[in-house]
Amino acid sequence: MEAPVSAPTLFSEGYIGPVRLRNRIVMAPVNTNFGDEQGFPTAKAVRFVRERAAGGAGALILEAMQVDRRSKIVAREMGLYEDRFIPALTGLTEAIHAEGAKAFVQLNHGGPKASYRLNGARCVSASAIPVKSGEDNVPRPLEKGEIAEIVGLHAEAAYRAQQAGFDGVELEACHFYLLSAFLSGHLNHRTDEYGGSVENRCRTVTEIIQAIGERCDGRPSLGGGTAGGSKFPVIVRFNSVESPPLDGGITAEEGREMALCFERAGAAAVHASAAVHPVNPDIERDFVVKVAGGPSAEAPEGCFVPFAAGIKARGIHIPVITVGKIFDPVMADSVIRDGQADFVALARGLIADPQWPNKAKARDFSSITQCIECRWCHTSMQGGGDIECLVNPNLS
Numbered sequence: 011m012e013a014p015v016s017a018p019t020l021f022s023e024g025y026i027g028p029v030r031l032r033n034r035i036v037m038a039p040v041n042t043n044f045g046d047e048q049g050f051p052t053a054k055a056v057r058f059v060r061e062r063a064a065g066g067a068g069a070l071i072l073e074a075m076q077v078d079r080r081s082k083i084v085a086r087e088m089g090l091y092e093d094r095f096i097p098a099l100t101g102l103t104e105a106i107h108a109e110g111a112k113a114f115v116q117l118n119h120g121g122p123k124a125s126y127r128l129n130g131a132r133c134v135s136a137s138a139i140p141v142k143s144g145e146d147n148v149p150r151p152l153e154k155g156e157i158a159e160i161v162g163l164h165a166e167a168a169y170r171a172q173q174a175g176f177d178g179v180e181l182e183a184c185h186f187y188l189l190s191a192f193l194s195g196h197l198n199h200r201t202d203e204y205g206g207s208v209e210n211r212c213r214t215v216t217e218i219i220q221a222i223g224e225r226c227d228g229r230p231s232l233g234g235g236t237a238g239g240s241k242f243p244v245i246v247r248f249n250s251v252e253s254p255p256l257d258g259g260i261t262a263e264e265g266r267e268m269a270l271c272f273e274r275a276g277a278a279a280v281h282a283s284a285a286v287h288p289v290n291p292d293i294e295r296d297f298v299v300k301v302a303g304g305p306s307a308e309a310p311e312g313c314f315v316p317f318a319a320g321i322k323a324r325g326i327h328i329p330v331i332t333v334g335k336i337f338d339p340v341m342a343d344s345v346i347r348d349g350q351a352d353f354v355a356l357a358r359g360l361i362a363d364p365q366w367p368n369k370a371k372a373r374d375f376s377s378i379t380q381c382i383e384c385r386w387c388h389t390s391m392q393g394g395g396d397i398e399c400l401v402n403p404n405l406s
């Protein structure tokens with residue numbers, strides 16, 4: 011008689027494409043402002059990632075990095091838009107691999123959230139609908155030729171990431187940056203093949219997934235990553251739901267359809283973030299801008315887990331990563347055991363305590379330094395300074 015297959019746990023190994031992770035815990039991308047003025051990672055950036063890899067996470071998805079020199083979102087965002095960044099980025103992947111974790115990096119185009127002040131140019135988007143107040147923030151809709159150019163910029167950035175030893179990349183198609191603006195009916199009013207139906211709104215993302223495959227699959231990683239020679243995995247992070255008050259925002263059903271669309275295009279995993287305001291349906295623009303800092307204190311723990319579970323229930327075959335107020339290891343374990351998601355991603359939990367995974371594994375729950383949800387990490391970083399944490403003075 012065959013032994014029953016036991017359900018995976020938080021500490022079961024797992025795969026994203028061909029990449030093996032030692033457990034189901036992933037560090038969610040976190041802009042740190044630990045780049046320098048030119049976009050190179052500093053020693054602080056290396057230390058930040060090494061500490062989180064040493065803390066036991068299975069993989070780190072490094073913060074949003076620029077694919078286009080004109081699309082900066084924070085003052086000291088790191089760059090992936092030229093080859094000159096590759097050697098310095100290799101320092102990050104080596105530090106992560108030395109601690110036994112896998113390294114992914116998030117590819118970002120700021121789109122309607124790119125800063126006029128930082129870029130000296132008007133931002134661009136799917137349509138001329140602003141997500142930030144102020145005349146400078148009304149985006150210029152992209153022409154079709156420019157979309158093709160942006161697809162190419164993502165593929166080249168992914169190739170540089172591969173050269174720097176990353177095991178894969180994540181597309182930042184969430185939180186109302188450029189790719190997210192294409193996905194969202196709230197921000198995408200196009201009438202060409204990049205707007206309208208779910209499939210059309212997904213087209214920019216699916217073209218990028220395919221372009222990365224053409225550029226990176228089967229190529230060895232020069233920096234020591236482990237994905238070389240086979241498929242280079244692409245994770246798509248997207249708003250699986252954009253709740254009211256967002257007129258025309260992504261519905262839960264559309265979010266599930268989008269996940270399947272990314273799977274068909276060749277994505278290795280989907281990362282189900284969301285843009286859901288738990289309390290105040292009256293604030294719109296403000297909410298659209300602030301959603302990137304994580305769900306607010308009023309939201310329940312694991313508030314986005316149901317959206318990941320909904321995607322899984324639709325019969326997707328690739329892994330689904332959930333995120334959003336995963337602070338309790340017992341709850342995180344039950345999310346994996348119950349099959350609601352395949353991986354849990356933690357942002358603030360690992361800012362506050364990089365040893366969260368090791369402590370959870372040792373069942374030393376009481377020694378975990380808990381995030382108090384003050385949002386100072388996001389505020390400090392958005393203000394142009396280094397990221398800071400009120401409960402973790404060792405951050406920088």
Ligand SMILES: Cc1cc2nc3c(=O)[nH]c(=O)nc-3n(C[C@H](O)[C@H](O)[C@H](O)COP(=O)(O)O)c2cc1C
Pocket residue numbers: 038039040041042073074116182184185247283302303304305333334335336355356357358359387388391397
């Ligand atoms: C300081 C800070 C920086 C962030 N930077 C990014 C980023 O670069 N890319 C991204 O997709 N999300 C970013 N986020 C959102 C997180 O990845 C995550 O989705 C959110 O914080 C919810 O997870 P949590 O409740 O575990 O913090 C950031 C969040 C914080 C607090």
Ligand code: SF4
Pocket residue numbers: 358359361362380381382383384385386387388398399400401402
């Ligand atoms: S305690 Fe505050 S500053 Fe630290 S991670 Fe949590 S929200 Fe961010």
